[in-house]
Amino acid sequence: MNFTLSLLSAKTSTTTITITQFPENPKTLILEQCKTTKDLNQIHAHLIKTRLLCNPSVAENLLESAAMLIPEPSMDYALLIFDKLDKPDSPLYNILIRGFTLKQNPDRAILLFRQMIEQSVQPDEFTFPSVLKACSRLKALKEGEQIHARILKSGLGSKEFIENTLIHMYAHCGEVGNARRVFDGMCERSVFTWNSMFSGYVKSGYWEDVVNLFRKMLDMGVRFDEVTLLSILSACGRLGDLELGKWINEYIEANGLMGNPNLVTSLIDMNAKCGCVANARTLFDQMTQRDVVSWSAMIAGYSQASRCKEALALFHEMQKANVEPNEVTMVSVLSSCAVLGALETGKWVHFYIRKKKLKLTVTLGTALVDFYAKCGAIENAVEVFQKLPSKNLLSWTVLIQGLASNGQGIRALKFFNLMREKNIKPNDVTFIGVLCACSHAGLVDEGRDFFVSMTRDFDIEPRVEHYGCMVDILGRAGLIEEAYQFIKNMPIKPNAIIWRTLLASCRLHRNVEIGEESLKHVVRLELANSVDYILLSNIYASVGRLEDASSVRNQMKERGIKKTPGCSLIELDGVIHEFLAEDNKHPLSDEIYTATEDMINHIKLAGYVPNIAEARLDAEEGDREASVSHHSEKLAIAFGLIRTSPGATIRITKNLRICRDCHSAAKMVSNVFKREIVVRDRNRFHHFKEGSCSCNDFW
Known part of the structure; x- marks a missing residue:
């Protein structure tokens, strides 16, 4: 029987191939030569006409092509084939479950698994990993636990690749303890299993557990691979564990792995996070090929080390190299622009984000709000905030803090109230912004109420920063004696910043006695700072005690206290x-x-x-x-x-x-x-x- 099949060539022109005899086993034809939905339609029609579709293996190949191999985002055609099959077995269900998971429709994969159970089709060892991956995508912990129970009942719980998927599912759902229990209960563990556990810890930010588990791995003599090292280097950077990071660096060099760009990029990131920015830059300069990840790691390293001018200079080099920045790059560049007050550069970044239609994620959007607020362009910050497709607590907190520091305290409190109306619970950092807003707006009673509300309504224990805000609120309002007594009655030990805040208030309101007392406490708690002496000198000068003012300045000279150069x-x-x-x-x-x-x-x-x-x-x-x-x-x-x-x-x-x-x-x-x-x-x-x-x- 002649069979005509139209295939798309590499140049996307249509090529017609005539097959003189349809093969008895069409697996190769279906899975390798069938490239488009049109090809699939022709083969499907032929299989129906010849009744070859009744052959389970042929039906399986056709369904696999429709569900996973054809570049079609929809699963409609695969479902059409599946629905016409008589009593589909577990391999057919597995294909469809994998297809839904692969094509970003994990909820349908879980529903199909339920249908499979209802139809009394017994899941096999390949069913569980696919549906567990769907649970991971959705963070569907309850469903994942139910599937885990079914795995144990089925007797397949000792299959390593199933256990690996269980570890991944639990870790992705934030249940790292359960993931570790599965890991510890395994009789045999391959390096892939260890890496699954490392990955779970990394996703949840359990950096010390990553390092401890790696040390256990070394003690047991288990061989690790390059994927393992990526997780460990990430943990070393977060923990500042330079000693272990250097050991890994030496291992990579000794084993000829410096040609792996992912490993070198992780080394750059680790060195930068551990404060060895020069080492990071040396590694970066030695790379023969740099992708956007390596550029972003080095730019982020400079930004995190407060070497913001170098971060922006490297970003300009990245542009000259025609490397397209990604979200990580943009966040680091915006952070550097915020520190430097580089409004024009940050505006260009914002323009680039819009031009390239980059997705304005919560992280990137919040970085934009923070950048505009820290550059004093507060209206731009509000505009970006209001246009964010999604906001989290950090987004609201950044805006509230930005408004407060730009002298718009009342407006900051309006946004705080709006946040509460949306049932977003503030945290301790949010309240620092709120109290600062009260301070800059002169809202003493409101500040007192918010300070009490922290513990009463939100179960947030005030930190020293919150007490400092209250001292500032009282001091700004001229309630110097009350601020002084407030410090004396603090349940935690006041630091130098608390007393310095009071000292600044004394300068404004010309309170010599408490100003002198404040400086004594500052000097006792911290190394001498020129700012503190100058504040007291200014207090003396403001009340006409010029000799005392001069005496304080002379004390600075005698004690070798130099004024920090203004920049x-x-x-x-x-x-x-x-x-x-x-x-x-x-x-x-x-x-x-x-x-x-x-x-x-x-x-x-x-x-x-x-x-x-x-x-x-x-x-x-x-x-x-x-x-x-x-x-x-x-x-x-x-x-x-x-x-x-x-x-x-x-x-x-x-x-x-x-x-x-x-x-x-x-x-x-x-x-x-x-x-x-x-x-x-x-x-x-x-x-x-x-x-x-x-x-x-x-x-």
Whole structure:
């Protein structure tokens, strides 16, 4: 009998093949030559006409081709074939269950398994792994446990590949203890079994268990493979276990495995997470081929080590190498942009995400919200948040914290209330954002209520950070004595940050006595910090005790306490420019200093008077005003004035708390030059506009 079969060639043109005699065993024809639904239709028709479809093995081959081999996302055709079969047996059910699982329809796979049981078709050793994989995909623990019970009743519980799938199912459902019980109960374990258990621990973040199990593996003399090492390196990075990580590195080198890019990428990630970023970069540079995973690992390593400028520089190299970034790359780049205040670069990343239509996952979307908030572009942060297709607790918390640090405390609390209306339970980090919002908005009573609500309504025990927020709330409101007593009555020992917070409040409200007491506690708890002495010096100066103020400054000199150099960053046209106080390393230094002098002269005409108390300690009397005028913030602002178009917002990132003089100057500049200036200092954001600041002159 002649049989005509149309096949698609590699060039996608249609080729017609005439088969003069249909083979008695058509397995090869069906499984190897049948490439499209059209081919399958022709063979199916012939099998029906010749009644070959009644042959179970032929029917099995046809169903397998329809369910798994034809590149058709739908299982409709396979179901059509299956429904026409008379009394399908377990191998036929297995094919369909595997097909549904493979084509991302695991719920149908589980329903088909139930149908199989109802039709009294006995599952075999190949049925259980397929349906357990479907349970894993859905995290269907209850169904998985029922199937486990059926496996034990069937007597197939000792089959290693079934037990491996059980381990995977339990681990994927978060039941790592059950997975380990299956593992421990096995009579024989192959390296695949060990790897299944390692994978389960990794998925659940049980990093110490990964390392402990690997040490047990070594003690038992069990051979491991490259897949094993990937899991162990991941755990070493998370635990900071550099010793074991180095041992694995040496093993990889000694056994000629450095050509495995996955292993080298894991070594890069491990070294970076353990703080050995230079080692990571050496490994990265030695790679002959780098995929997006290796680039992303190195960029993430720089980002996690707070070497954000290097992270962005490497990202630009990645672009030149024409390597398409993925979600991991984007999250790391956005994190670096957030730290540096690199708004333009981060905006480009956002544009790229939209252009490439990358899926805006919760992780990527939250990173975008965090980036915009930390760059002071809070409206952009809110806009991204509202457009997120899905949000988790971290997304809400990031927005609440962002609004609070940008001086929009009341708005932050509105989003908190909206979050509660959606039945999303806050955690301890959320409450830090909420209490900060109360602090910046001057909501003392509300802050007290939220602090009590943490324990009463959400069973969250306040940490030292929450107590610090309450001290800040009370101190900002001028309730210095109450804040002091609050610290004294804390059930946990206050740290230096708590006392420093009170010290800052004393500076604002000119409370000398408690300010002196606060500094004593800070010095007793922590190494001397120039910021603390300067705060007390400013308190003395504010009440006219200039000799005491000078005495504090002299104590700093005598004790060798040097003021941390101020550093300000500004991004223009995708380039980060860095300024230090009285620095002349910038290639446009002469132009910048001229612009700074011009800026200072303009705001002096508007009433600005330099506060020479903010000058560096070793500045001579005649140089003190120049010292103040050349603080890093002022240099960066002046650079922004001459390098951006009129009316454009100037965005500065400062490593320290902005000094009072620069704060006053920035307010004046915003009014005189009609510019909005956004400064992110160590504590918070300052949005200067029309001569005022969002912090209400308290930071």
